[in-house]
Amino acid sequence: MQLTVGPNPFFWKPEAWSGLYDALASAPVQRIVLGELVCSKRLPFYQDRIPAAIETLQAAGKGVAVSSLALITLKRERKLxxxxxxxxxxxxxxxxxxxAYLPQGMxxxxxxxxxxxxxxTLAWLAARGATSICLPPELPLEPVRTLARAGRDLGVAIEVWGHGRVPLAISGRCYHARLHGRTKDNCQFACENDPDGLDxxxxxxxxxxxxxxxQTLSDSFACSDHQIEILQEAGVSRLRLSPQTGDFAAICALYRDRIDGKIKRGQIAAALQTRYPGxxxxxxxxxxxxxxxxxGASAQS
Amino acid sequence: MVMEIVCPAGTPASLRAAVKAGAHTVYCGFADETNARNFPGLNFDRTEMRDGIAFAHSHGAKVLVAINTFARAGSEPLWHRAIANAESAGADAVILADLGLLAHAASHHPGLRRHLSVQAAAANADMINFYARTFGVKRVVLPRVLSVAEIAAINAETEVETEVFVFGGLCVMAEGRCSLSSYATGQSPNMQGVCSPASHVDYHDDAGALSAKLGGYTIHRVTKGEPAPYPTLCKGCFKADQSTGHQFEDPVSLNAEKLIPQLFKAGVTALKIEGRQRSRAYVAQVVRNFRAAVDAQAAGLPLPEGMLASLTEGQAATAGAYKKTWR
Known part of the structure; x- marks a missing residue:
C-alpha cells in the first residue's frame, strides 16, 4: 500500500509551508498533493514557492499533483x-x-x-480520465470494499482517508472571520493563527x-492504525495522510512502518499520543x- | 412572465394541498433512502406517486421527483429503479445529484427531463454548463452560498434554468458536501438522506435549563420555558476561542420573499420552498403567500409584506447568502 500526502488544508506561514515539503522530500511517501484547497485568498502568500516545492519533490522521486480548490465560485477562482x-x-x-476545464483525454x-x-460514478470518472480516486472520508468499510474491487477492474487506484483531521464541510461563509466579527471579504486572515484549525x-x-x-473539520484526528490490514485485504492501494504541525514526516514514517510490519497494530496511535499529548x-x-x-478507545484513556 | 413556485410535498395530502393552494410545481420523493428527506412517515410509495402526479396534472401542475442522495455502492439498482419508476409514473422531471445517476438517466431515460439537485452544489456557470453539455441537464437548483449578484452573473452565462431556495430550512454548508451529521450520528444527507436525525436527539433537564444533545453532543441550552430550537448541527451553539455562540449559523430559517423582484431581475426561473417534512397546513399557507407574491410581481404590483414571519423557525429569518455580507 502506497502513501499519499494530501494538500495542507491550513493557512501556514510561507516558511512553514516550504519546510513541510522540504521534509517530505525524504519521507517514505510515494505521492504528494499540494496547492490551495480551502481558500483562494491564501494562495498569494505562498504561490511563488509552489514551483520550487514541486521540483524538489520530483527530484526526490515523488509523484506530485496539484489540488484544485474545494469550492470554486468567483470569476478569479474559475480562471485560476x-x-x-x-x-x-x-x-x-x-x-x-x-x-469543465480538463481537456478530454488528460x-x-x-x-x-x-x-x-x-x-x-467511479466508472464515469475512469472513462473521463481519472487514474486515482480518494474516496469521501465518510464512506464505511463495506462500500470501500465494493469500490476498491470496481477500481481494480477499471485500473483506478483507490485511496482512503488514513490520517488527519477529517474535512466535514465547506461553506461560502468564513467562520474564522465570523468569529472575529468580520465578513469573508474583509477577513484580515483571521485563520492564520490556527495552523491546525481552531478547536x-x-x-x-x-x-x-x-x-x-x-472549512469545518473534525476535532479528532483520523487514524487508520486499526484498519491497515482490512484496507489492504479490501484492495485499497493508497492511504491518504493529511498534514498537521509538528514532525509530520515522522507521522508518515509511522504509517510506512506499520504497513511494512515493522511496528504492530496500536503502535501508531501510541506514538501519536506520546508526541501530541491529549x-x-x-x-x-x-x-x-x-x-x-x-x-482504540482504551489506549486513549 | 410569472416566476414558477416549486413546493414541497412530504405526503400525498401535502401534494394535494400545495396544488390547491396554487403551486405551479410540486417536488417529492419515494419513501426510501433515494431522496434527501428520508424521514419516518414521509414520502410516497409507487401507487401514491402515480396518483399524486395524475392529480397534479389534472390541475395543471407539474411534479418533480427528487432522487438526490448518492447511490450506495453495491445497491445502485435501488436508485436506478427509482428513476425508472418516476418516469413511468409520469414525472415531469427527476432531480438528481449523483454523477453516476446522471449518466445512467441520460443514457437509459433520455426522454425524462433532468434537473440538477442543490446536493450537487453547482456553484458556477462553468460547472452548470458542463452538466448541461454532458448530461442534458435543463435546470439547476443553486446552492445556498451565492449572492443575488452572483446568481445574475450565472444566468448571464448559461442557458440552463435556475431555481433558488426562497423559504424554509437553510443549509449553511455547501449542500451534498457535508458530513457533520454522520460524524456525530452515523447518518448523513448524502448516504441516508437525513441530517441531524431525530433518533439521535436527546433533551435533558438540568437545574432549570433544558439542554439539547445530538449524538451525545450538547449543542443547545435554554432556560426553562424558552422555546428550544431543534438541535441541527450547523445551527448549534458552540465554544471557540473563549466565545460561546452560534459559530456557524444562528437558529434561523431562510426567508427571501423581499428579494423576489431582485431574483426575477437576476433571471431566476423558479423559486423553491424547502420543507417536505412540514405539515400540509404549513405548506398550503406558504404556497398561497408566495403565489400571491409572484403574481403581484408579474402584474407589476407591490409585494404583500411580512406575510410569512410567523412561519419561520424560532421566529427569526435571514436572507442568507443572497446578501453578500452573510459570508
Missing amino acids: SAELVETGVEVEINDLSML AFSVGPLVNVYNEG VATLDGQDFLAMNGV IRLSDGFLTGACGAEWS
Missing part, C-alpha cells in the same frame, strides 16, 4: 482553476467544476471532496470540531457507528 490544467503537473480535482486524480459513492467545543466543553476558514483520534467513519468513534 482553468489555468491549473496548464501547469503540466497532474491535477487533483476537489470540485467537479474542474471537469489523466487526472480525484480528491476526497468529490462525491464518489458508487460504481457508476470548537460543545456547551459542555467537549471537543467536537475544528474551524478552518470556510490528541484525540477517530476511525469511526470506517468501522464505527459514527465518524467520531475510536476503536
Whole structure:
C-alpha cells in the first residue's frame, strides 16, 4: 500500500509551508498533493514557492499533483482553476467544476471532496480520465470494499482517508472571520493563527470540531492504525495522510512502518499520543457507528 | 412572465394541498433512502406517486421527483429503479445529484427531463454548463452560498434554468458536501438522506435549563420555558476561542420573499420552498403567500409584506447568502 500526502488544508506561514515539503522530500511517501484547497485568498502568500516545492519533490522521486480548490465560485477562482490544467503537473480535482476545464483525454486524480459513492460514478470518472480516486472520508468499510474491487477492474487506484483531521464541510461563509466579527471579504486572515484549525467545543466543553476558514473539520484526528490490514485485504492501494504541525514526516514514517510490519497494530496511535499529548483520534467513519468513534478507545484513556 | 413556485410535498395530502393552494410545481420523493428527506412517515410509495402526479396534472401542475442522495455502492439498482419508476409514473422531471445517476438517466431515460439537485452544489456557470453539455441537464437548483449578484452573473452565462431556495430550512454548508451529521450520528444527507436525525436527539433537564444533545453532543441550552430550537448541527451553539455562540449559523430559517423582484431581475426561473417534512397546513399557507407574491410581481404590483414571519423557525429569518455580507 502506497502513501499519499494530501494538500495542507491550513493557512501556514510561507516558511512553514516550504519546510513541510522540504521534509517530505525524504519521507517514505510515494505521492504528494499540494496547492490551495480551502481558500483562494491564501494562495498569494505562498504561490511563488509552489514551483520550487514541486521540483524538489520530483527530484526526490515523488509523484506530485496539484489540488484544485474545494469550492470554486468567483470569476478569479474559475480562471485560476482553468489555468491549473496548464501547469503540466497532474491535477487533483476537489470540485467537479474542474471537469469543465480538463481537456478530454488528460489523466487526472480525484480528491476526497468529490462525491464518489458508487460504481457508476467511479466508472464515469475512469472513462473521463481519472487514474486515482480518494474516496469521501465518510464512506464505511463495506462500500470501500465494493469500490476498491470496481477500481481494480477499471485500473483506478483507490485511496482512503488514513490520517488527519477529517474535512466535514465547506461553506461560502468564513467562520474564522465570523468569529472575529468580520465578513469573508474583509477577513484580515483571521485563520492564520490556527495552523491546525481552531478547536470548537460543545456547551459542555467537549471537543467536537475544528474551524478552518470556510472549512469545518473534525476535532479528532483520523487514524487508520486499526484498519491497515482490512484496507489492504479490501484492495485499497493508497492511504491518504493529511498534514498537521509538528514532525509530520515522522507521522508518515509511522504509517510506512506499520504497513511494512515493522511496528504492530496500536503502535501508531501510541506514538501519536506520546508526541501530541491529549490528541484525540477517530476511525469511526470506517468501522464505527459514527465518524467520531475510536476503536482504540482504551489506549486513549 | 410569472416566476414558477416549486413546493414541497412530504405526503400525498401535502401534494394535494400545495396544488390547491396554487403551486405551479410540486417536488417529492419515494419513501426510501433515494431522496434527501428520508424521514419516518414521509414520502410516497409507487401507487401514491402515480396518483399524486395524475392529480397534479389534472390541475395543471407539474411534479418533480427528487432522487438526490448518492447511490450506495453495491445497491445502485435501488436508485436506478427509482428513476425508472418516476418516469413511468409520469414525472415531469427527476432531480438528481449523483454523477453516476446522471449518466445512467441520460443514457437509459433520455426522454425524462433532468434537473440538477442543490446536493450537487453547482456553484458556477462553468460547472452548470458542463452538466448541461454532458448530461442534458435543463435546470439547476443553486446552492445556498451565492449572492443575488452572483446568481445574475450565472444566468448571464448559461442557458440552463435556475431555481433558488426562497423559504424554509437553510443549509449553511455547501449542500451534498457535508458530513457533520454522520460524524456525530452515523447518518448523513448524502448516504441516508437525513441530517441531524431525530433518533439521535436527546433533551435533558438540568437545574432549570433544558439542554439539547445530538449524538451525545450538547449543542443547545435554554432556560426553562424558552422555546428550544431543534438541535441541527450547523445551527448549534458552540465554544471557540473563549466565545460561546452560534459559530456557524444562528437558529434561523431562510426567508427571501423581499428579494423576489431582485431574483426575477437576476433571471431566476423558479423559486423553491424547502420543507417536505412540514405539515400540509404549513405548506398550503406558504404556497398561497408566495403565489400571491409572484403574481403581484408579474402584474407589476407591490409585494404583500411580512406575510410569512410567523412561519419561520424560532421566529427569526435571514436572507442568507443572497446578501453578500452573510459570508
